[in-house]
Amino acid sequence: MTTMRAAQRQAQAKADYNTFLAACPSRQLLDRISDKWVVLILCALGGDSSPQPDGSDAPRAMRYSELARLLAGVSQKMLTQTLRSLERDGLLTRTVTPTVPVTVSYELTDLGLSLHRMTREIRYWAQAHMSEVLTNRDDYDSAAS
Numbered sequence: 001m002t003t004m005r006a007a008q009r010q011a012q013a014k015a016d017y018n019t020f021l022a023a024c025p026s027r028q029l030l031d032r033i034s035d036k037w038v039v040l041i042l043c044a045l046g047g048d049s050s051p052q053p054d055g056s057d058a059p060r061a062m063r064y065s066e067l068a069r070l071l072a073g074v075s076q077k078m079l080t081q082t083l084r085s086l087e088r089d090g091l092l093t094r095t096v097t098p099t100v101p102v103t104v105s106y107e108l109t110d111l112g113l114s115l116h117r118m119t120r121e122i123r124y125w126a127q128a129h130m131s132e133v134l135t136n137r138d139d140y141d142s143a144a145s
Contacts (some may be wrong), residue, residue, distance in 0.1 A: 019140045035082070041110060045108045059108050063104065092112050
């Protein structure tokens with residue numbers, strides 16, 4: 001029996017990920033990245049909430065309080081848990097600056113930026129098609145009554 005090098009084992013493990021299988025760890029990741037707060041945090045840190053004067057939107061670091069103000073309806077507990085999970089997954093970095101009071105900021109990693117590009121498109125789609133979805137809901141509810 002031949003032995004595999006670390007790179008070969010990693011490539012084999014990557015090929016074995018299949019979200020349709022109940023035990024696949026990628027299901028946990030899919031569950032995390034499909035959460036509304038994750039999408040909104042990625043979009044905020046990706047610069048979607050604050051376009052530059054030239055119309056571009058560049059990723060930027062944000063403080064916890066900025067994110068809390070921007071994300072209407074998020075509880076402190078949910079924001080903290082979501083930021084911690086994104087940091088654990090390597091999608092963002094947390095930087096603590098020893099000032100008085102301490103300053104904590106969050107910024108997307110390269111991995112987080114690659115995911116942000118997709119979540120931005122999902123957010124745009126939701127905003128662009130909400131009228132149609134609401135009409136369909138009304139039609140469905142009327143037919144069901």
